[in-house]
Structure formats: C-alpha cells, structure tokens
Amino acid sequence: MQRAIELSILAxxxxxxxxxxxxxxxxxxxxxxxxxxxxxxxxxYDGLHYDALAISPFEGAPEEFDQTIFPVQKGRTIGPAEDLALKLVKEQQRKKTYTDTANFTLRCGVCQIGVIGQKEAVEHAQATGHVNFQEYR
Incomplete structure (x- = not known):
C-alpha cells in the first residue's frame, strides 16, 4: 500500500x-x-526494486536514444510498448527474476538463525538488534 501512495504522488x-x-x-x-x-x-518491480522500462530504437543504440516516456493514445493505450512490456514481465516471471519477500529464506549473519520472509526478519532484527541477513535456499 505504501508503494501505491508513493507512485500516485510521483505521477x-x-x-x-x-x-x-x-x-x-x-x-x-x-x-x-x-x-x-x-x-x-x-x-x-522485482519484489525489492523498481526499474524504468525503456525501448531502444535499434540494437546497440546509445542509452540516450532510449525512449522512456510514451504518449498516451486514444483508448488510454501507449500502443505496442504495452505488449512489449507485458511480454518482458512474463519472461522475467518464467525465469523467476523476482524476490518473494513474504516467503524468501534468510539466515542471520550474527546468530545464524533462519527466518522466512521479511516479516520474520524484521521481528528478529527488532528483538536482537541483528541486521545482517543473507538469503539462502
């Protein structure tokens, strides 16, 4: 919910x-x-960070030629860029290039206790003062 408020403000x-x-x-x-x-x-959004999506006019084009702002057309669409974005997102999902912050497994770098998800990590940090976590599988 917090991210939604921030993105609305940025818009x-x-x-x-x-x-x-x-x-x-x-x-x-x-x-x-x-x-x-x-x-x-x-x-x-990969579960931790937001990155801007850009379309390059041709392979190998300098980054300053990338398009990151798209005109909204009739019907409130931005045309083929929407389809390309969704295709990329589905490909990244298939490759599991996201972090599931509710279910990822972490190990405390101080006491070596295992926790599951961001909620348990925050609770452990608040209870112990430990803030050094590493993801493990």
Missing part, C-alpha cells in the same frame, strides 16, 4: 501516468490515469 508530481508491472504476479497497476495525463512511463 501527480511529474504530470504523467506511471504503469508499474510486478514480475511475480505479472500485474500492472496504473497510477494517475484518472487525471488523463498525455504521457506514461513504465516501471518493472
């Missing part, structure tokens, strides 16, 4: 829609659509 601040794709669920949440902004940016 308003920059005056453009933000489409946020979640790799784990392949869901796309759209922020700022009620304002009918004329441009949209796309983000991809």
């Amino acid at each position: 308003d601040y920059y005056g453009r829609e933000i489409a946020a794709y979640d790799i784990q669920t392949t869901r796309c949440d759209l922020y700022g659509q009620e304002k009918k902004y004329s441009e949209r940016v796309m983000l991809i």
Whole structure:
C-alpha cells in the first residue's frame, strides 16, 4: 500500500501516468490515469526494486536514444510498448527474476538463525538488534 501512495504522488508530481508491472504476479497497476495525463512511463518491480522500462530504437543504440516516456493514445493505450512490456514481465516471471519477500529464506549473519520472509526478519532484527541477513535456499 505504501508503494501505491508513493507512485500516485510521483505521477501527480511529474504530470504523467506511471504503469508499474510486478514480475511475480505479472500485474500492472496504473497510477494517475484518472487525471488523463498525455504521457506514461513504465516501471518493472522485482519484489525489492523498481526499474524504468525503456525501448531502444535499434540494437546497440546509445542509452540516450532510449525512449522512456510514451504518449498516451486514444483508448488510454501507449500502443505496442504495452505488449512489449507485458511480454518482458512474463519472461522475467518464467525465469523467476523476482524476490518473494513474504516467503524468501534468510539466515542471520550474527546468530545464524533462519527466518522466512521479511516479516520474520524484521521481528528478529527488532528483538536482537541483528541486521545482517543473507538469503539462502
């Protein structure tokens, strides 16, 4: 919920829609659509971080040629870029390139206790003061 509030604020601040794709669920949440902004940016979320999605005009093109802002067309779409984004998200989901923060397994680097998920890690950190965790399988 916190991220939704932040993305809504950013959409308003920059005056453009933000489409946020979640790799784990392949869901796309759209922020700022009620304002009918004329441009949209796309983000991809891996469970820990957001990254901007960009389209390169050709393979090997310099990064400054990448398109990251897309005009919103009739029907509130940005055209083929949406299909490309969803295809990428589904491919990343298939490759499991996301972090499931509710169920990942961590080991405390101080006392070596194992915990499952961010909630247990936070509880352990609050109870012990330990903050050095490593993911393990």
